[in-house]
Amino acid sequence: MEAMMMTSKLNQQVDAYQGNITKQDLTRMAVNPGALGMEYSWNYPKQMSVPFCLMLNPLLKKIYKDDPKGYAEALQRHLEFFNITMYFAPFVGGVVASMEERVAKGEMAPEAINQVKAALMGPLSGIGDSLFLGTLRVIAAAVGISLAVNGNPFGPIAFLLIYNIPTFLTRVIGAHKGYELGVSFLTKAQESGLMDKVIYAAGIIGVMVIGAMTVTMTSVSIPIEFGQGESVQTIQSVLDGILPGTLALIALGLYYWALTKKVSPMVLIVITMVVGVLGAFTGALG
Numbered sequence: 175m176e177a178m179m180m181t182s183k184l185n186q187q188v189d190a191y192q193g194n195i196t197k198q199d200l201t202r203m204a205v206n207p208g209a210l211g212m213e214y215s216w217n218y219p220k221q222m223s224v225p226f227c228l229m230l231n232p233l234l235k236k237i238y239k240d241d242p243k244g245y246a247e248a249l250q251r252h253l254e255f256f257n258i259t260m261y262f263a264p265f266v267g268g269v270v271a272s273m274e275e276r277v278a279k280g281e282m283a284p285e286a287i288n289q290v291k292a293a294l295m296g297p298l299s300g301i302g303d304s305l306f307l308g309t310l311r312v313i314a315a316a317v318g319i320s321l322a323v324n325g326n327p328f329g330p331i332a333f334l335l336i337y338n339i340p341t342f343l344t345r346v347i348g349a350h351k352g353y354e355l356g357v358s359f360l361t362k363a364q365e366s367g368l369m370d371k372v373i374y375a376a377g378i379i380g381v382m383v384i385g386a387m388t389v390t391m392t393s394v395s396i397p398i399e400f401g402q403g404e405s406v407q408t409i410q411s412v413l414d415g416i417l418p419g420t421l422a423l424i425a426l427g428l429y430y431w432a433l434t435k436k437v438s439p440m441v442l443i444v445i446t447m448v449v450g451v452l453g454a455f456t457g458a459l460g
Contacts, residue, residue, distance in 0.1 A: 213260060247284070259307070410460070
């Protein structure tokens with residue numbers, strides 16, 4: 175029985191790499207210029223779309239080597255909006271590579287790829303930001319600084335090792351696990367309807383993350399006072415008494431409405447800057 179289980183596991187591992195993509199391809203993808211440069215080709219309208227496409231490009235060339243039109247469509251597909259904690263990008267790349275192989279064979283609709291990417295971005299970013307940026311980086315800095323202030327030259331090295339070893343392992347292992355997950359699970363999940371449930375659940379988590387980020391990352395208030403004597407209040411205090419984060423929620427609603435009307439994100443950024451400067455100058459906003 176044990177031998178049969180080991181054989182089954184071995185067969186699953188072999189099946190996972192039956193396509194054009196090899197383990198070496200996935201490892202190189204996890205540390206290529208696109209993967210390592212996720213924050214260096216960032217832009218406001220589509221954020222990490224360019225480096226993600228650059229990271230995935232060698233695999234797309236291999237998958238669509240005899241299909242120039244399919245290759246061009248895949249590049250266009252991955253130049254859509256994408257944003258994630260950078261260390262999880264290779265994991266998504268692995269999932270996407272396995273799905274692109276299915277698309278190239280006509281076994282999967284191309285639209286499913288962007289649906290899965292959108293479903294993974296929010297939850298993985300919530301986990302990644304908390305784990306790597308909010309926890310691991312702080313621990314690494316604390317250890318490095320404590321050594322450095324005592325004159326130990328190993329301080330900066332300790333910081334780099336503590337922070338980078340786990341993140342690089344996450345990149346490489348994530349790329350392989352993402353590919354294996356895509357091959358062994360996504361197709362069956364799509365056929366059984368489980369994928370729709372996964373996307374729906376991930377979407378709920380993503381909306382929760384967006385809601386939390388809206389309140390914590392939007393700094394705006396209305397300091398206008400009304401009343402007399404000890405009963406003086408500000409409009410902001412009244413709004414906070416009704417619903418904390420009211421202005422952030424209103425701003426989110428306005429931005430969402432504008433984006434549905436195809437207003438350019440750059441135009442929204444300029445409008446936000448103008449409103450902020452005028453509001454601070456007149457005292458209407460704080």
